[in-house]
Amino acid sequence: MRPEHAExxxxxxxxxxDEGNATFETAAPSWEEFDRTKLPEHRLVALxxxxxxxxxxxxxxxxxxxxxxxxxxxSIYVHPDHRGRGVARALLDALITATEQAGVWxxxxxxxxxxxxxxxxxxxxxxxxIGTRERVGRLHGTWRDVWLIERRSPVVG
Numbered sequence: 001m002r003p004e005h006a007e008x009x010x011x012x013x014x015x016x017x018d019e020g021n022a023t024f025e026t027a028a029p030s031w032e033e034f035d036r037t038k039l040p041e042h043r044l045v046a047l048x049x050x051x052x053x054x055x056x057x058x059x060x061x062x063x064x065x066x067x068x069x070x071x072x073x074x075s076i077y078v079h080p081d082h083r084g085r086g087v088a089r090a091l092l093d094a095l096i097t098a099t100e101q102a103g104v105w106x107x108x109x110x111x112x113x114x115x116x117x118x119x120x121x122x123x124x125x126x127x128x129x130i131g132t133r134e135r136v137g138r139l140h141g142t143w144r145d146v147w148l149i150e151r152r153s154p155v156v157g
Contacts (some may be wrong), residue, residue, distance in 0.1 A: 001043035001056060006031040008053035013111065016077045021115045023075075024137045024144070033098030034058075041102065042072065044094055054082040057091040059099070059154070062108065070105040070157060072141045076118075083117070092125050110146040119147070127151040 001009065010031060016022040029037075038058040046055040055078035062071045074095060078087045099107060110133070111118050119129075127149045135143040 001045045003031070003035075005045050005053050005056075009056050010034065012053065012056060012077045013075075015080055019080075020139070021112050022077070022118075024139050026139075041070065041098065042074075042095060042098055042104075044091055044098070045098075046078075046082075046091055048082075054079045055087040055091055057095045059095070059107070064129050070103055071108065072099060072104055072106070073108050073110075075109070076121075088121050089125065092121065096125065096153075100153050100156050103156055105149055105153045108148065108150040110148055113145055115149055119149070122149050124152070125151065 005051045010028040013028040013034075017028060017100050019140050028034075037060050039061065044056065045060040051058050055076070057074060057076040057103045059072035062068050062073050075154075076088055076091055076095075078091075088129045096107065107127075109122070109127075111122070113119075128151075129147045129149050133146045133148060137144055
């Protein structure tokens with residue numbers, strides 16, 4: 001993922017936000033904010049043959065504490081017109097490979113229970129639900145649960 005992908009990455013993010021089952025965010029951040037909060041070595045895009053961004057994955061550290069140096073939280077979004085074609089799985093597999101090579105032992109995420117597509121994707125990639133954060137936040141006035149999912153590396157840690 002490079003700065004020239006910014007507009008398309010944020011547009012895909014906003015499309016996911018607008019669907020209402022991806023995040024508590026209500027608007028995509030500026031590129032500067034996105035760039036500041038995502039680890040540069042673990043940001044990937046999937047490109048169509050014409051170099052259009054069709055999906056992306058990125059991670060953020062969960063803590064600045066040394067004990068958590070190998071734990072990241074990820075986000076993954078695919079353009080609505082490109083879902084169901086293996087884009088998300090290819091991105092997630094590439095992320096897993098890259099993070100394991102960098103010594104990351106846990107990738108985690110929070111997923112709304114209603115986001116069945118995301119849960120199936122992650123389950124297929126070795127993630128498991130480790131708990132429910134009940135009514136942890138409100139989105140458009142509605143309390144929402146979040147399932148905390150994680151994948152522990154079988155080769156790191």
